[in-house]
Amino acid sequence: MRRVIVGFGNDLRGEDGFGIEVVKQLQKYPLKNTKLIRTFQLTPELALELQEFDEIIFVDAAHSDTNHYALACNLEKTNQNTISHHISIEMILSILNSLYDSFPTFQVYSMLTNSYDIVKNQEKYNENIIKTVKYIKNL
DSSP states (O other): OOEEEEEESOTTSGGGGHHHHHHHHHTTSOOTTEEEEEESSOOTTHHHHHTTOSEEEEEEEEEOSSOTTOEEOOOOOOOOOSOOSSOOHHHHHHHHHHHHOOOOEEEEEEEEEOOSSSOSOHHHHHHHHHHHHHHHHTO
């Protein structure tokens, strides 16, 4: 099975860089049959690269007003029917299904936050990166 891990977010915007940081740490390990991708945001063009994989793991920061630093599996549902240059995981999967007849399995790992200027609690932030890396590399 070929899998890809996509970490996305903006590492210049505080805790929004969670997905990027997880993938940076995963690069330290030999992950068999696994490609690592770091990207600022999900775009339709990414589907071209993802269509060859059997499994996709998405890693990001997800907004929450109450559960800061909780780890979750968050698949945002959107009502957006237009394609822009910032799209959801759901839209990427839809593009893969409808345009490329590709139906990979997928997982989503998120750290809940609302801090997009700074990392408010560096210890908890780093702890969540370590936990997520450990879990993903042992899949």
